[in-house]
Amino acid sequence: MNHMLTDALNPMPTLEAHLSPFRVFRREDWAKLRADTPLTLTGEEVMRLQSLNDPISLEEVVAIYLPLSRLLSLYVAATQGLFKATQRFLLAEQESKVPYIIGIAGSVAVGKSTTARILKALLARWPNTPKVDLVTTDGFLYPNAELERQGLMERKGFPESYDTQTLLRFLGDIKAGKRNVSAPVYSHLVYDVVPGETTVVDRPDILIVEGLNVLQPARLPRDGSDIPFVSDFFDFSVYLDAAEDVLHEWYVSRFMRLxxxxxxxxxxxxxxxxxxxxxxxxxxxxxxxSRINLVNLRDNVLPTRRRASLILHKGESHRIEEVALRRL
Structure with a gap:
């Protein structure tokens, strides 16, 4: 089985392998990049943040997520500096702050929700970013009634099952610094969007957007009109990766536990x-x-992996073994 991200990113030792846009770190090398980033979560808090069938330890937070937290702190600071420099160049008055948006993508059962919650908890404890919000793109799925009408219930989670225009408007409003932007809410219990229920995002310092297809490019229009991708609004993106057979095992195991x-x-x-x-x-x-999630993974989710800023590759035990960071 091919579980190694290095091989997945560079399948052949050719010249192209040396031109990869990613720098790949082994777990132990990535862990050293934590430097003096403080651990602000307890083991009990980590336990509460993990998802069903997605175990995560305090050691995993220290080795993987603290270095990532440090990297993001540098990126956010640099983005804030660039924003201020642009304002000075334009001789403009100080505009309202623009949230830093982080996208998290990956297959069903890979652990996106756990990663999103861990990052949210870590980033919210920085002194300069006290307000961190999290939304999932599940809320932007069409309601089941509409999916039934369009014959898409067995395509739920595929790009065409999302109300992409509403998602794009939501992200556009967030990036414009608007107050009290509403997003629809999805219930995994009833497996549907909850009618009339919303979550409100009010100018956070950081917004985390988690979903299967958040790195999926839009279909280019033939009339030349400018349609943005969801990922156009991201300042940074993370792809959670694992071998196909491992994802299969995790999905079935989670289903049986549920x-x-x-x-x-x-x-x-x-x-x-x-x-x-x-x-x-x-x-x-x-x-x-086999009929839904594997097809979506192969056709829509996995092909977006190389569009991420960072790839976290998990082994069979849910432990992140390799990290690939896109070169600037």
Whole structure:
């Protein structure tokens, strides 16, 4: 099995391998870049922030996320300096602050939610960025009724299942420094957008946007009109990566754990899978993976990996083994 990010990024030892836009670090080398970045999370807090079937240790936070936190602190400071320099050049009055936006992408079951929450907690404890918000693109999925109408229920999570225009307007308003920008809310319990429920983002210092396809480029219009990509609004982006067979195992394992927990809730969309036999539930998990999630991974998610600023590659134990940073 090919679990090594170095090989995935540079499949052949040719001249092109030396021209890769990424610098690849082994785990132990990346961990040294923490320098004096303080650990501001306790083991108990880390436990609360992890997702189901996505274990993360305090050691993982120290080795991987503290160096990333330090890097982002430098990037945010540099961006703030560039903004102020531009204002001076334009002889402009001081505008309202522009949030620094971080995108987090990757496959189903790879651990995007845990990474997003860990980063949010770390970044919110910097003295110069006390306000950090997090939104997921799940809220920008079309409601199930609309997906049913369009025959897209088995394409849920694919690019065409999202209300991209609403997502782009949301990000545009955030970057424009507008106050109280609303985003729709998604419930994983009922497997649908919650009617009338929103979350409000009010000029944060940093906004984290987490989702499957946030690095997906838009289809270029034939009429020459200018349509932005979602990633055009990002100042930095992270891709969570793992081998295909590992993702498959994690997805099925998570499905079977949910069968014994959340699926038993009477309001759960997947309530019917809690009462079937273990064998039937396993068959359903395999079907959902092969017919929907694997296809989406291969066709839409994985091809966006090289568009990220940083790639975190996980091994079978959920431990990040390699880090690839895009060269400036």
């Amino acid at each position: 069968r014994d927990t959340a699926f038993r809730d009477p309001q759960s969309y997947f309530r019917k899978y809690a009462s079937v036999s273990e064998g039937e539930a396993l068959q359903m998990a395999e079907r959902l993976w």
